[in-house]
Amino acid sequence: MTTLSLTRPRVLARTGLCAVLGANGALVTVLFAEAGPSAHPLISVGRLFGLYGALLMAFQLVLVARLPWLDRRLGMDRLTSLHRWTGFGVLWLLLGHMVFIAFGYAGLSGVGPVGELVTLAETTEGVLQAIVAFALILMVGVVSARVARRRLAYETWHFIHLYTYIAVVLAFSHQIAVGSSFVESPFARAYWWALWGGALGAVLLGRVVLPLWRNFRHRLRVSAVVPESDQVVSVYVTGRNLDRLPAKAGQFFIWRFLAKGRWWAANPFSLSAAPDGKSLRLTAKALGDGSASLRHIKPGTRVFAEGPYGAFTTMHQTKQNALLVAGGVGVTPIRALLEEIRGHVVVLYRVNKQDDAVLLRELSDLARSRGAVLHLLTGPVTALDAHGNVLLSPQNLSGLVPDVSDRDVFVCGPPPMTAAVLRSLRELGVPREQVHAERFSLAS
Incomplete structure (x- = not known):
């Protein structure tokens, strides 16, 4: 290739x-x-x-x-x-x-x-x-x-x-x-x-200057808040001229919802759907006070968003085909990437149990519509599959994706899972330039 x-x-x-x-x-x-x-x-x-x-x-x-x-x-x-x-x-x-x-x-x-x-x-x-x-x-x-x-x-x-x-x-x-x-x-x-x-x-x-200009230009507001499960909620944001906002699937914004008691809190959340020029969607799990309170935000609330940020995008795709690996709520940028990424795609989605699989129906429908292969891996990072291999071991990855070394690999999930995947990719000889993982750390 x-x-x-x-x-x-x-x-x-x-x-x-x-x-x-x-x-x-x-x-x-x-x-x-x-x-x-x-x-x-x-x-x-x-x-x-x-x-x-x-x-x-x-x-x-x-x-x-x-x-x-x-x-x-x-x-x-x-x-x-x-x-x-x-x-x-x-x-x-x-x-x-x-x-x-x-x-x-x-x-x-x-x-x-x-x-x-x-x-x-x-x-x-x-x-x-x-x-x-x-x-x-x-x-x-x-x-x-x-x-x-x-x-x-x-x-x-x-x-x-x-x-x-x-x-x-x-x-x-x-x-x-x-x-x-x-x-x-x-x-x-x-x-x-x-x-x-x-x-x-x-x-x-x-x-x-850029954040102020973009927020003045786009006038973002919450249009809907949709619970995805007991702990996960999606927030839809609309605004003016969103087709001119330079956002790509896989990126994230630092969101401030200008409601009472929330305006001071800045939370980085990835886009969970590729930008379509009409709305933006973020999906978050209740892991802290900021994300837990998202389900109580009312439609019409003004939003101040800094971004888009991140290099976890198709700009860095070097091969014709791709492997997307998600863990837990890390599926949000992966699900967005699946809409934009080129070539044949294999998606590995690891969760502790099937009930934890956020946006699974959307992911399945999207994979089916574009001819992608989706594997749901359930169990802890150290869990074994039917053949006695660790879920994210080199043996299991190469079994699920035999041509992994000839694909770009995008990884997003909890640090232990991400580290396990990166170790396996190194053992399989996947070149570093084909591996893309971002923890979305915030500089001061």
């Missing part, structure tokens, strides 16, 4: 990001060299660390700006992962900046590094701002650790992350006040103003 696209969107986006970061890193190094050496070698090292840290901070802003071009190609999950690791890079670079600067000036003055740092904060403009910025970044880094992240509600975690923007402003003010490459070179000043302006402009565009 030949691939459907010569240039894969994900590869193009990753290459572009690396090229932009690399080019800026090289330019920052040149600007640093042109500024000349400092009075002490440790001070020079510290300043270089600070410049690289400032560059990475600006890069981080672009990663969380939710720019449509990047999000459609990499997905919020991968962008969040990049944001997380560059965040730790920023933290270590700024720590190195502070330590080397303090030890460098201490070597010149004969005072201890801690005392020298206190003196610099008291006597040098911009240093105190830098220390406060580092403390804020350290706090954000702590709450970003997986252990802390699991214990925090999304709204709390998001609110704490807003302090990053204060840190950015403080760090830039420090750079303006004492940065040698900034102060002494007109070109360097223009470059850093353009870099920070572009990064903050990207955040303003992706996080504020």
Whole structure:
């Protein structure tokens, strides 16, 4: 089989990001060299660390700006992962900046590094701002650790992350006040103003301007709330000019239902039907207070939706045929994808018991109408089939889908199930570029 696209969107986006970061890193190094050496070698090292840290901070802003071009190609999950690791890079670079600067000036003055740092904060403009910025970044880094992240509600975690923007402003003010490459070179000043302006402009565009414009343009409202089972509900949303909304099957929105007691809650839910230009549908299971209260929303309620987001779409299909693997309520984007995806399709839907199979009748009808094959797998991830194989083992997958290595595989479900499927696909030798799984993680 030949691939459907010569240039894969994900590869193009990753290459572009690396090229932009690399080019800026090289330019920052040149600007640093042109500024000349400092009075002490440790001070020079510290300043270089600070410049690289400032560059990475600006890069981080672009990663969380939710720019449509990047999000459609990499997905919020991968962008969040990049944001997380560059965040730790920023933290270590700024720590190195502070330590080397303090030890460098201490070597010149004969005072201890801690005392020298206190003196610099008291006597040098911009240093105190830098220390406060580092403390804020350290706090954000702590709450970003997986252990802390699991214990925090999304709204709390998001609110704490807003302090990053204060840190950015403080760090830039420090750079303006004492940065040698900034102060002494007109070109360097223009470059850093353009870099920070572009990064903050990207955040303003992706996080504020686009959501406000789209919601003003489409005027979304709830048109119907339909219970699918005791724990699952579908919400239908209508609006104006929905044919102009650039949403695709497999994507998700961050929904806010502007009703009393709910307007502050932001919940990411996937589309459970391919957009048809007339309405949008989300289907959610009662897993928390936000999703459980959806069945009480009244038709006519205004909706503020951010998105569409996600790279879990047919844009990334590289083969003529596909395998769709769903688990539990993770079937919602899979069911939507089944409407749009090309070629022959096999669907594997795993649930603990048949009563848990959300949208099964719709899925069956849709599979029948387009000639797809649907397998319902019931039981825990570790359950055995009639032949003694684990449901999602390599043996069972290859038995159900003999040509799996020649298909794109889209996986959406609970983390243990997704991990089991990905392990089996690796053992079967399915190329990474043909495997598409997204956890829909939210960056700050």
